[in-house]
Amino acid sequence: MDTAAILETGAKLAFVIGINLGFFAPVLAWVERKQSAVMQDRIGANRADIFGFTVIGLFHSLADALKLIFKEDFVPRGADVTMHRLAPMIALIPALMGMAVIPFGGTYEIGGHAVNLVVADLDMGLLFVFAIASVATYGVVIGAWASNNNWSMLGGLRAAAQMFSYEVTMGLTIIGLLMYYQSLSLVEIVAKQESFWNWGIIYQWPAFILFLACAIAENKRVPFDIPEAESEIVAGYFTEYSGMKFIMFWTAEFIEVVTISALCVVLFFGGHHCAFISDAGLVALFGGGDLGNILAMLFGVAVFLVKVCVLIFIQMIIRWTLPRFRYDQVMMLGWKMILPLSLVWILFVGVAILTGLMPTPA
Amino acid sequence: MEAILFMTFAAVAIGGAIGMVISRQAVTSAVNLIVVMFALAALFAMQDAHLIAALQVLVYAGAIMVLFLFVIMLLNVREKEGRATTRNSTWQIVAILGLTPVITPVMAFFSVADVAHAPEAPADFGTTAGVGKILYTSYLLPFEVASVLLLAALVGAVILTKTKLR
Amino acid sequence: MAITIKKIERGPKLTLWERSFVPEILRGMWITSRHFFHNMKTLTQEFALGGGRSKRSIMTLYYPEERPVTPVAYRGRPVLVRGANGLEKCVACGLCEAACPPHCISIVGAERDNGDRYPTTYTLDGAKCIFCGRCEEVCPKEAIVMSDDWAELCTYDRGEMLYDKERLLRPEASLARRLAFLRNNAFSKARYQ
Numbered sequence: 001m002d003t004a005a006i007l008e009t010g011a012k013l014a015f016v017i018g019i020n021l022g023f024f025a026p027v028l029a030w031v032e033r034k035q036s037a038v039m040q041d042r043i044g045a046n047r048a049d050i051f052g053f054t055v056i057g058l059f060h061s062l063a064d065a066l067k068l069i070f071k072e073d074f075v076p077r078g079a080d081v082t083m084h085r086l087a088p089m090i091a092l093i094p095a096l097m098g099m100a101v102i103p104f105g106g107t108y109e110i111g112g113h114a115v116n117l118v119v120a121d122l123d124m125g126l127l128f129v130f131a132i133a134s135v136a137t138y139g140v141v142i143g144a145w146a147s148n149n150n151w152s153m154l155g156g157l158r159a160a161a162q163m164f165s166y167e168v169t170m171g172l173t174i175i176g177l178l179m180y181y182q183s184l185s186l187v188e189i190v191a192k193q194e195s196f197w198n199w200g201i202i203y204q205w206p207a208f209i210l211f212l213a214c215a216i217a218e219n220k221r222v223p224f225d226i227p228e229a230e231s232e233i234v235a236g237y238f239t240e241y242s243g244m245k246f247i248m249f250w251t252a253e254f255i256e257v258v259t260i261s262a263l264c265v266v267l268f269f270g271g272h273h274c275a276f277i278s279d280a281g282l283v284a285l286f287g288g289g290d291l292g293n294i295l296a297m298l299f300g301v302a303v304f305l306v307k308v309c310v311l312i313f314i315q316m317i318i319r320w321t322l323p324r325f326r327y328d329q330v331m332m333l334g335w336k337m338i339l340p341l342s343l344v345w346i347l348f349v350g351v352a353i354l355t356g357l358m359p360t361p362a
Numbered sequence: 363m364e365a366i367l368f369m370t371f372a373a374v375a376i377g378g379a380i381g382m383v384i385s386r387q388a389v390t391s392a393v394n395l396i397v398v399m400f401a402l403a404a405l406f407a408m409q410d411a412h413l414i415a416a417l418q419v420l421v422y423a424g425a426i427m428v429l430f431l432f433v434i435m436l437l438n439v440r441e442k443e444g445r446a447t448t449r450n451s452t453w454q455i456v457a458i459l460g461l462t463p464v465i466t467p468v469m470a471f472f473s474v475a476d477v478a479h480a481p482e483a484p485a486d487f488g489t490t491a492g493v494g495k496i497l498y499t500s501y502l503l504p505f506e507v508a509s510v511l512l513l514a515a516l517v518g519a520v521i522l523t524k525t526k527l528r
Numbered sequence: 529m530a531i532t533i534k535k536i537e538r539g540p541k542l543t544l545w546e547r548s549f550v551p552e553i554l555r556g557m558w559i560t561s562r563h564f565f566h567n568m569k570t571l572t573q574e575f576a577l578g579g580g581r582s583k584r585s586i587m588t589l590y591y592p593e594e595r596p597v598t599p600v601a602y603r604g605r606p607v608l609v610r611g612a613n614g615l616e617k618c619v620a621c622g623l624c625e626a627a628c629p630p631h632c633i634s635i636v637g638a639e640r641d642n643g644d645r646y647p648t649t650y651t652l653d654g655a656k657c658i659f660c661g662r663c664e665e666v667c668p669k670e671a672i673v674m675s676d677d678w679a680e681l682c683t684y685d686r687g688e689m690l691y692d693k694e695r696l697l698r699p700e701a702s703l704a705r706r707l708a709f710l711r712n713n714a715f716s717k718a719r720y721q
Contacts, residue, residue, distance in 0.1 A: 040563070041586050043590075082390075083389065086393075122412070123489055131419040142389075145431075164425050168425075321553075321557050321559075
């Protein structure tokens with residue numbers, strides 16, 4: 001392992017973690033407040049200021065973080081102290097790890113060296129994401145258990161049941177897409193979407209709808225947010241967590257929103273590819289050579305981030321439009337509706353590929 | 363490098379296993395078992411069995427252990443009902459750690475596998491494509507039998523818990 | 529045991545497409561998105577492009593820069609009316625004290641040299657007051673009315689919320705709107721004849 005490779009991976013890792021924790025998490029907290037406010041014909045929080053500059057309410061995220069850091073950190077009586085401290089970490093770490101296999105750019109020749117803009121190029125990247133998502137269930141279960149609170153316990157168990165039933169379904173909805181791209185590697189799937197007509201959304205739009213529904217249910221966002229129904233059970237499974245621990249649960253939820261958006265972009269919307277420009281054409285557009293590659297890389301990352309932001313916007317619209325499902329409706333939707341539909345879609349895709357109805361991308 | 367990684371993961375697995383056996387609370391045992399599952403997945407990954415590593419985390423650590431935790435939490439297994447003291451645990455740990463270097467070489471000596479003359483692994487060993495190919499061709503019968511077994515377990519569970527309708 | 533089964537019609541029959549709620553969800557998302565983009569446009573026009581107040585479509589008031597104009601029937605904090613001669617109109621009859629549901633008023637009355645009664649101490653506990661307006665309703669002398677004070681009543685000290693007579697008094701001219709409302713609209717004219 002030469003130092004250049006280590007430096008490169010370190011830089012990519014720093015970028016991914018930095019942009020998640022530093023940009024997306026606070027900005028998402030702001031977007032949630034402001035977008036919901038503007039959609040509901042009101043202004044939202046815009047009064048927190050530093051030296052008189054209120055930057056349309058962005059400082060509220062900073063104020064929130066500072067306030068939560070200074071809050072008293074307690075463990076409820078009778079609760080398991082180790083588990084209580086462990087649960088937020090188990091919730092946050094998988095959320096961050098999921099971003100390791102998502103390619104936020106393509107492969108560029110910089111300084112005679114091929115730079116692949118993904119932290120870990122695994123040949124089963126998608127399976128890795130699902131495996132890590134299934135670990136996030138433990139944050140909920142252990143968090144609920146460690147609260148020594150009956151209602152948190154029940155809420156946590158329901159949450160865990162919801163999460164892993166939608167994990168099963170999420171895996172099945174993606175199989176049609178995998179048959180279409182014939183690879184589990186996210187880097188390869190993005191590489192095959194260079195042409196606009198190979199984008200996942202064109203031939204696999206039912207899989208997109210089903211996958212988005214399952215992913216939102218997995219993340220416990222509205223309309224599937226029974227586990228943390230704010231207006232009903234205070235905060236559900238993380239009622240007894242304050243201060244830094246609450247920030248970790250909250251950040252984990254927002255980072256999972258980003259991960260879901262990034263996954264949807266990579267699988268269905270072409271990743272970093274701009275619609276009708278090929279990779280080589282883009283580099284040539286920027287002048288070719290090292291500088292052209294660097295500019296194309298920055299442009300690719302920018303396109304990727306814009307697409308992720310659009311999908312986050314769509315998820316926020318869904319959140320503030322739909323009412324909450326009842327728990328038995330959530331379970332019924334997962335097992336009795338989305339699962340059979342995804343099986344039907346797999347069958348259809350299989351037949352379509354064999355008969356040539358759905359041409360697979362090269 | 364590989365030796366260091368192997369030692370680390372093996373130590374984590376053994377530590378988790380011992381923790382699972384000697385811990386007084388059922389939830390702590392389950393969490394230790396989860397740690398063991400992760401360490402095993404890491405060991406699988408080191409052996410180039412990537413798919414099995416991912417499936418270990420996805421299925422075992424991600425779903426089966428969650429259900430274990432469910433049962434423990436729903437039944438509210440308390441400390442008193444499980445192992446009561448750690449007084450005997452020291453002897454247990456000593457016994458396990460002391461006997462392992464004795465038993466393992468004996469087992470290796472009598473094992474059937476011929477490690478020195480093992481066949482060369484194919485190029486796509488451990489990848490999804492490789493495993494998928496042989497799973498659906500050479501090993502199709504065990505695959506189908508396992509599916510039928512799981513179906514039998516599923517149907518049995520449903521029948522056991524079904525309440526009689528009027 | 530034989531059971532008779534009666535089929536109940538539970539509302540309109542939905543087609544399969546309607547039952548999937550996909551068109552309804554999309555319609556809902558379209559409505560909220562429309563609100564979002566319209567409000568973004570007017571907010572940008574109001575602030576960034578300097579269009580000002582006229583471009584505002586969101587009805588939120590920017591308190592404390594803008595305050596709402598309360599209607600004339602609004603029941604704010606109770607205040608004592610200072611008559612034309614500079615003295616309070618209150619004659620310490622005790623009707624408001626009796627009518628107050630949380631018993632927040634306490635009066636100690638006395639008589640002046642010319643025979644007029646007046647309250648030596650009039651204490652209204654602002655922390656207990658429920659702003660119901662019964663004191664105003666029963667007062668025979670229009671001596672206590674509900675003002676339009678609703679903001680900035682909070683203090684850091686509960687002792688400060690115990691209003692005494694001097695803090696409660698207000699000149700009659702400043703309460704003309706409320707008094708006119710009481711005379712003309714609120715209660716029967718017979719009381720004021």
